[in-house]
Amino acid sequence: MGKPQSGQADHASSQVGPSQITYSFAGFPAGREPLVPSLEDLPPERREKVERIRKEIQGGKYDTREKLEMAIERLLKEIL
Numbered sequence: 001m002g003k004p005q006s007g008q009a010d011h012a013s014s015q016v017g018p019s020q021i022t023y024s025f026a027g028f029p030a031g032r033e034p035l036v037p038s039l040e041d042l043p044p045e046r047r048e049k050v051e052r053i054r055k056e057i058q059g060g061k062y063d064t065r066e067k068l069e070m071a072i073e074r075l076l077k078e079i080l
Contacts, residue, residue, distance in 0.1 A: 039047050056062035 053062060
């Protein structure tokens with residue numbers, strides 16, 4: 001592997017945002033990747049919700065302290 005060339009990020013130690021995450025279809029033969037639905041395939045209400053949440057994430061407004069606290073409370077209830 002070696003060190004990254006100049007201008008390339010060291011992906012093992014660098015942090016990335018949601019828009020920089022990529023996914024691979026490991027274990028699927030080439031050309032046989034599973035079908036991933038597009039926004040156009042979703043019902044209008046669901047599409048609007050997905051688009052709204054994507055905008056909130058991009059604007060840094062989706063993850064709020066209240067949502068984090070609620071998630072922590074649910075996790076604690078589940079494990080205790």
